[in-house]
Amino acid sequence: MNEKALSFSQILTIGLMLFALFLGAGNMIFPPFLGQQAGEHVWTGIIGFLITGVGLPLLGVIAIAKSGGDLQTLANRVHPLFGLIFTIVMYLAIGPFFGIPRTGTVAYEIGVIPFLPEDTAKYGVSLLIYTIIFFGLTAWLAMNPSKLVDRIGKILTPSLIVILTVLVVKSIISPMGDFGAPHEAYQDGPLFKGFIEGYLTMDTIAALVFGIVVINSIKDRGITNKSSLTRITIIAGFIAAAGLALVYLSLSYIGASSTDSIGVQANGGAILSAAASHLFGSMGTIILGLAITFACITTSVGLVSACSQFFAKILPVSYPKLVIIISLFSMIIANIGLTQLIAVSLPVLIFIYPLAIVLILLSFMHNGFNGYSLVYVGALIPTGLISLIDGIKTAGVDVTAISQSLEFLPFYTQGIGWIVPAMIGAIIGFIIAVLAGQTKRTIEAS
Numbered sequence: 001m002n003e004k005a006l007s008f009s010q011i012l013t014i015g016l017m018l019f020a021l022f023l024g025a026g027n028m029i030f031p032p033f034l035g036q037q038a039g040e041h042v043w044t045g046i047i048g049f050l051i052t053g054v055g056l057p058l059l060g061v062i063a064i065a066k067s068g069g070d071l072q073t074l075a076n077r078v079h080p081l082f083g084l085i086f087t088i089v090m091y092l093a094i095g096p097f098f099g100i101p102r103t104g105t106v107a108y109e110i111g112v113i114p115f116l117p118e119d120t121a122k123y124g125v126s127l128l129i130y131t132i133i134f135f136g137l138t139a140w141l142a143m144n145p146s147k148l149v150d151r152i153g154k155i156l157t158p159s160l161i162v163i164l165t166v167l168v169v170k171s172i173i174s175p176m177g178d179f180g181a182p183h184e185a186y187q188d189g190p191l192f193k194g195f196i197e198g199y200l201t202m203d204t205i206a207a208l209v210f211g212i213v214v215i216n217s218i219k220d221r222g223i224t225n226k227s228s229l230t231r232i233t234i235i236a237g238f239i240a241a242a243g244l245a246l247v248y249l250s251l252s253y254i255g256a257s258s259t260d261s262i263g264v265q266a267n268g269g270a271i272l273s274a275a276a277s278h279l280f281g282s283m284g285t286i287i288l289g290l291a292i293t294f295a296c297i298t299t300s301v302g303l304v305s306a307c308s309q310f311f312a313k314i315l316p317v318s319y320p321k322l323v324i325i326i327s328l329f330s331m332i333i334a335n336i337g338l339t340q341l342i343a344v345s346l347p348v349l350i351f352i353y354p355l356a357i358v359l360i361l362l363s364f365m366h367n368g369f370n371g372y373s374l375v376y377v378g379a380l381i382p383t384g385l386i387s388l389i390d391g392i393k394t395a396g397v398d399v400t401a402i403s404q405s406l407e408f409l410p411f412y413t414q415g416i417g418w419i420v421p422a423m424i425g426a427i428i429g430f431i432i433a434v435l436a437g438q439t440k441r442t443i444e445a446s
Contacts, residue, residue: 006221011232014217015239016158021210022057022203022244023160024103024299028110028292029268030200031248035255036264036271038190039180042256045194049252050245052198056357057207058241063363064211065233071208074363077441078376086355087310093352094205095307096326098345101334103296103303104134105341108334109269111289114277123337131331138297139327142304143320161243163291168250170279177260192414199353200346203244208356209306267339304330351391354383354418362426369430371441378429382421390415 006014031049038045067074071090076083093099108130113122185193211233218232254275255268262274272292276284308322317325336344358379369375386406393399409417 005228006218006223006232010221011235012239014214014232015236016243017217018061018210018214018236019240019243020160020295020298021213021302022206022240022299023247023295024106027053027201027203027244027247028251028272028295029106030197031251031268032255032258032271032275033265033268034194034197035252035257036180036259037183037255038186038194038252039182039256039259041182041186041190042179042252045186045190045197046249046252048191048194048196049198050194050248052195052353052357053201053203053248054241054244056198056360057201057203057244058237059364060204060207060356060360061211061214061237061240062230062234063360064208065215065230067363070212074208075359077363077366077371078359078373078380082380084314086359088314089352090205090208090356091307091310093345093348094202094209095303096329097333098341098348099202099206100138100300100303100307100326100330102341102345103138103300104131104331104334105337106269107134107293107296109267110273110292113270114273114285114289123335127335127337131334134293134297135300135327135331135334138300138304138330139323141297141301142308142323142327160291160295163287164247164250167276167279167284167288168254171254171257171275174279176254176257176262176275176278179256180259189414192411192416196350196415199349200342202349204353204356204360206303208360210302213302213306267342300330347391347395349391350394350415351384351387354387354416354422355380358383358418358422369426370433372430372433372438373441374429374433374436374438375426376429378425378427378432379422380425382425383418386412386418386421390417 030053031046034045034049035042063074064070072083072087074083075086078086105127108127112126112130116122116126182190214233214236215229218229218236223229223232251268251272255271258271258275258278261278262271265271265274272288273285276288280287304323304326307326308319311317311322311326312319315322334341359376362376362379386409389399389402389406393403406412406417410420411417
């Protein structure tokens with residue numbers, strides 16, 4: 001029996017839905033900041049940023065589709081215990097500890113702070129009141145998110161794209177200034193610096209969470225064949241990736257050309273807000289604030305819903321109660337402020353991101369090495385150890401002696417010293433698996 005096919009408009013709606021789920025806090029604030037910091041090196045820096053901010057999330061969505069399950073199914077290929085722990089850590093990172101709170105703080109930075117009097121404290125009571133409203137609305141929408149999905153793909157996302165397009169076109173027609181000299185971090189190796197900055201979007205982790213949302217959306221439209229599911233997911237993923245790439249390129253240009261007009265700002269939220277005000281006056285600030293608020297709410301609802309569904313499976317707590325708990329916890333965390341939240345989250349992301357990258361890349365070679373779990377183990381152990389040291393160093397802890405002993409590793413000084421050890425570990429794991437006669441665990445071709 002022939003299975004029904006989806007029209008391009010239906011696939012486009014799914015792609016826009018995925019784009020909307022991704023298009024939240026990090027997507028809006030980090031490219032302008034990269035642009036302002038990189039200055040004349042902005043295009044080299046943004047290439048590195050696109051690798052981790054667009055390419056890897058796309059691979060993550062495809063990996064989930066090809067695995068035929070969810071994040072835990074993918075991580076179970078290493079070991080069931082690792083699968084459970086790794087999945088919990090991923091959901092906590094993209095959820096109530098960092099990802100969800102950041103949606104509220106970014107919306108506040110761009111949508112509220114520009115309208116506060118100069119002598120008013122930027123954080124404190126005003127942030128508390130805003131986050132209570134923001135996460136209260138998030139919890140209410142997350143209780144029944146199914147109707148929100150189509151509205152996101154058909155109405156909210158196109159509206160946001162139009163607003164961002166207007167902002168970018170205006171910045172090109174009426175340039176705010178020339179690209180400045182790169183700050184110290186981008187003077188040498190801007191490509192690698194941009195690569196690391198792409199971690200901050202958290203989209204590779206989000207892809208492992210949102211992949212199943214896309215698959216279920218396709219299944220709801222009558223597609224159940226694995227090959228068709230994978231193909232449509234890939235197309236939707238490319239639509240979302242193209243949208244993200246255009247947003248990143250545009251916002252990084254705004255940041256790179258902004259210094260002469262708005263000065264050096266503390267974070268990307270402040271840059272974007274000041275740029276909108278400079279280009280369009282108070283009306284630009286209002287429009288941008290509303291657009292960013294809706295974008296952040298969309299992502300917040302998606303993450304709260306995904307986290308609640310996952311934890312409802314492993315904890316004796318109902319989905320509605322988890323929605324309230326996660327929203328309340330996220331509201332509390334959000335009140336430490338955007339710049340501080342980024343500073344706290346970066347060391348954790350430096351640790352867990354390489355693990356996610358290696359897991360995703362190995363998933364595409366799964367059948368090639370017969371699905372041996374020892375290959376995953378061999379690659380992830382050195383990756384975890386090196387990225388743990390990097391994370392501790394990023395947190396400000398003095399690990400100079402250990403770091404110096406690892407500088408012989410290729411790309412270590414650029415922050416990605418785990419790459420070669422991961423490859424060597426995978427090869428060693430494969431050899432041991434063959435010699436030990438480990439059972440093959442291949443999956444059907446899509």
